[in-house]
Amino acid sequence: MQNMLADQLANIVLMHADDKLMLGHIQSDWTGLAPILEEDIAASAMAQDDLSHALVLYEFLGERFKLDPDAIAFDRDPCDYRCCDLVTIPDEFDWATSVVKRWLTATFSQLGLHRLATMTEGDLGDRAKRLLDEQTIQVTHLNRWMTRLGRGSIESHDRMQAALDRLSSSAGMMFEPPDATLTEDESFCCGRDELFTEWAKGIGITLDAAGLSATITLPDRSTGGGRRGEHAPHFIDQHAELTEVRHSDPATSW
Amino acid sequence: MSKVRERTRSPEGDLPAPTPDAKQWVVYTQKREGAPFKWAGTVEAVDTELALQYAREHYGLDEACVGLITYEHGDSVDGEYSIGPLVPQKADGTDGDEWLVFTLAKRGGNHQTAGTVNAPDAATAINRGTAAFADGKACNIRVVLASDVHETTDEEMVIWRTHDMTYKLAKGYSKQVRSKWTRIRDNPAYEQYQKEDIETHF
Structure with missing residues (x-):
C-alpha cells in the first residue's frame, strides 16, 4: 500500500477514485428520500455509477501495485484518502446542497477523466474513456437540475444560490495537487491553471443559464486539504461508517 | 441504513406551494440497433428532457438497451382491440403528417414499433397502419404523431452502462x-x- 501512496500517478488516480467513492457513498443516503420518485431512481443509479467508477480506477491501481481493490477502497487510514474537501461536506439532506455539490464535482471529474483518457500508462486511458460517456450523462443531468431549480421559483433560486455560496469556498480545493511534490504537468496532465480555467468556463455557461452566480478562486498550491490527507473532522466519521462492514469481517466475501 | 439518515429532518413551518403536476410519459426501449422499440413503462416528468433522462435511468438500466423513445401519454391513439387478428382494410394514400405505428401481437402483451405512415388524422393513420403492418397477426394498432415522439440523441446513447452491470440482469x-x-x-x-x-x- 505504501508503494502506491508514494507513487505520483497513483495519487492522481486516487484523487479521482476517492472523490467518486465518497460521492457515491454519501449520495446513496438519499435513496428513498429524493424529492420525486423518478429522481430518486436516477440519483441512486448515478450514486451506483460513482461507486462503479471508483472500482474501475481502484482495479487499475490494484493491478499496478498488486493490491486488492477492496483493500485500496477500505483499508487505508483516513489520512491516506485523496478525496477533496468538497465531496465530504455533509449536505444535511438539503437537496439544493446535494445538487450543487454533485454538479461542481461531476464537472471536475469529467475534465479529470478527459485528462486520464490521454494517459498511456497501462490501460488507464482506456478505462477513463469507458467512464467518460457515463460521466457526461451525469453532467447533463445535473446541468438540467441546476437550470430548472435556478430558473424555477424564487424559493428554488434562493436555495440554489445559498448552496452555491456555501460550497464555493471549497470548490477551488478540487484542484489541490494530491502530493506537494507534484509538478503542474504531473498533477493534472496539462497544468492546474489551464484545467481550472477550462472548468470555470464550462460551469459559467450553466450558471448563466440558471441565473445563478459563484465566485470560485484557485487556491495557492501550498494550501493543503483533503487531497493531501488533511481532512475535515466529519470525514473521520464518514470513513468509519464507510469501512464498518469491511472491518467487521475483512475476510468475508460474497 | 446509514447512520447519517438518522439526521433526516421533518419539514418545519409552511411548506412551499406545490409545483404543477408532472405529466406521464410512455417509454419504449430498443435492445439493439435496428430492432423495434418495445413498451417498457411510464415515467412522470415535467418536460421532454427530463422524461428521456428518467426513462434512461429507470428503464434503461433494467436490461441492456441502446435506444429509448417517449411521448406524452395523451398523444397516442389506439384503434380497435380485436379478439382475433385485425383484418387489413383498404387504405390507400400517402398524404398528411407522419405517424409512428405500433403493433400489439396479442392482447395482454406489449406494443412495439412497426414503422411509419403518412395520414391527415389519427383514424386514417390507424387504417393505413393496419394495412401496412398488421399482417394478419396484430390485434391492435396504436399511432402517435412522429413529431410528438422524442428519442435519445447520439450524445445520450450510452444508456446501458459500460461498466459491469450484469448483476442487475435476472x-x-x-x-x-x-x-x-x-x-x-x-x-x-x-x-x-x-x-x-x-x-x-x-
Whole structure:
C-alpha cells in the first residue's frame, strides 16, 4: 500500500477514485428520500455509477501495485484518502446542497477523466474513456437540475444560490495537487491553471443559464486539504461508517 | 441504513406551494440497433428532457438497451382491440403528417414499433397502419404523431452502462446464485455437517 501512496500517478488516480467513492457513498443516503420518485431512481443509479467508477480506477491501481481493490477502497487510514474537501461536506439532506455539490464535482471529474483518457500508462486511458460517456450523462443531468431549480421559483433560486455560496469556498480545493511534490504537468496532465480555467468556463455557461452566480478562486498550491490527507473532522466519521462492514469481517466475501 | 439518515429532518413551518403536476410519459426501449422499440413503462416528468433522462435511468438500466423513445401519454391513439387478428382494410394514400405505428401481437402483451405512415388524422393513420403492418397477426394498432415522439440523441446513447452491470440482469443473478449454491452443495464439509446434523436431531 505504501508503494502506491508514494507513487505520483497513483495519487492522481486516487484523487479521482476517492472523490467518486465518497460521492457515491454519501449520495446513496438519499435513496428513498429524493424529492420525486423518478429522481430518486436516477440519483441512486448515478450514486451506483460513482461507486462503479471508483472500482474501475481502484482495479487499475490494484493491478499496478498488486493490491486488492477492496483493500485500496477500505483499508487505508483516513489520512491516506485523496478525496477533496468538497465531496465530504455533509449536505444535511438539503437537496439544493446535494445538487450543487454533485454538479461542481461531476464537472471536475469529467475534465479529470478527459485528462486520464490521454494517459498511456497501462490501460488507464482506456478505462477513463469507458467512464467518460457515463460521466457526461451525469453532467447533463445535473446541468438540467441546476437550470430548472435556478430558473424555477424564487424559493428554488434562493436555495440554489445559498448552496452555491456555501460550497464555493471549497470548490477551488478540487484542484489541490494530491502530493506537494507534484509538478503542474504531473498533477493534472496539462497544468492546474489551464484545467481550472477550462472548468470555470464550462460551469459559467450553466450558471448563466440558471441565473445563478459563484465566485470560485484557485487556491495557492501550498494550501493543503483533503487531497493531501488533511481532512475535515466529519470525514473521520464518514470513513468509519464507510469501512464498518469491511472491518467487521475483512475476510468475508460474497 | 446509514447512520447519517438518522439526521433526516421533518419539514418545519409552511411548506412551499406545490409545483404543477408532472405529466406521464410512455417509454419504449430498443435492445439493439435496428430492432423495434418495445413498451417498457411510464415515467412522470415535467418536460421532454427530463422524461428521456428518467426513462434512461429507470428503464434503461433494467436490461441492456441502446435506444429509448417517449411521448406524452395523451398523444397516442389506439384503434380497435380485436379478439382475433385485425383484418387489413383498404387504405390507400400517402398524404398528411407522419405517424409512428405500433403493433400489439396479442392482447395482454406489449406494443412495439412497426414503422411509419403518412395520414391527415389519427383514424386514417390507424387504417393505413393496419394495412401496412398488421399482417394478419396484430390485434391492435396504436399511432402517435412522429413529431410528438422524442428519442435519445447520439450524445445520450450510452444508456446501458459500460461498466459491469450484469448483476442487475435476472439471468446473470440466477447464474451467480446458482453457482454459489452449487459450491456450497459440493462442499464435503457441508455434506458431513448435514449428515451429522440429521443424526443428532432426527
